[in-house]
Amino acid sequence: MADISTISTTIAAALATVLCPDGTASGAITGRPLIIRRGGLTQADLGAAVRTLQQGCDFITIADLAESWARVDEPLGRPWRMDATAPATVHMTVSGATATVTVDVGTIPCGTVGLRAHGLPGIMGDACSLHVATATDTAATIAATIASALPGATASGACIMLPATAVAHPINAGTLRARCVARRQQQVFVITAWSATPAARDVMGCAISDALALTDWLTDENGSTFRIEARATTNDDTAMNRGIFSRSARFLVTYDSDLTRVVPAMLAGGTGIGHDVMHGDVLMNDPAS
Secondary structure, three states: OOOHHHHHHHHHHHHHHHHOOOOHHHOOOOOOOEEEEEOOOOOHHHOOOOOOHHHOOEEEEEEEOHHHOEEOOOOOOOOEEEEEEEOOOEEEEEEOOEEEEEEOOOOOOOOEEEEEEEOOOOOOOEEEEEEEOOOOOOHHHHHHHHHHOOOOOEEEOOEEEOOOOOEEEEEEEOEEEEEEEEEEEEEEEEEEEEEOOHHHHHHHHHHHHHHHOOOOEEEOOOOOEEEEEEEEEEEEOOOHHHOOEEEEEEEEEEEEEEEEEEEEOOOOOOOOOOOOOOOOOEEOOOOOO
16 A cells, blocks of 8 residues: 555655666766655765765655645545456366366465365265465465365365265466555655755756656555645755755645455355355355465
């Protein structure tokens, strides 16, 4: 979900892309070294570091104003919506009375696998057992979980042995990611250019303005999109006697605090049924487990 930390980082990355097309280590389009980061200047930046203001290094800092926070009410009703589909890295195959679980080499277990079986002891009709893989799963743990819900089935490593009277079919599917907007809010973020001369400060300030002039929306590392709107810009020469000149630009950011959940695809008649074992053409376990 979007957060003041991910928003600040995203803004920093957007500025770095425009102001430092060859990377910050190669200097900015202003012709001088540039450091972009969250927070403010430190004493090291003023004279105790390898790169300082007095040595011709420019700084851009990004900070959020707590007093500017405001909730934005909207009648969305907090609906869940499908956001993305993740392909499965776990797979189920069946050969005769033996089912085998495999996990793609070098991948994190992900996906929904299971068995739909007919002819199990004490079960009229078909029985289904599904499992949504998690990062801590292995082929053996998945096989054991699926076998535990099927009467007469046993697991050995990644294999599931079914009774000789059973006829089974594999179930394979990816997973879906659902997203829900829990809260929407606005907050002001201050982007400040710091330089050792007023001329350099102005070059930096104009560069920041140009970099975000046509940007209305940004997307953070979590896939949350937020709106960014320019507000007031001011110069600050109060520390000019120390050779510090700054220009702060305020941007109003509107962003959502959204929750994400991994959910299984709809399979074998439904998902989300509780832990109780049910007989008939229904699930035999909780696919969300």
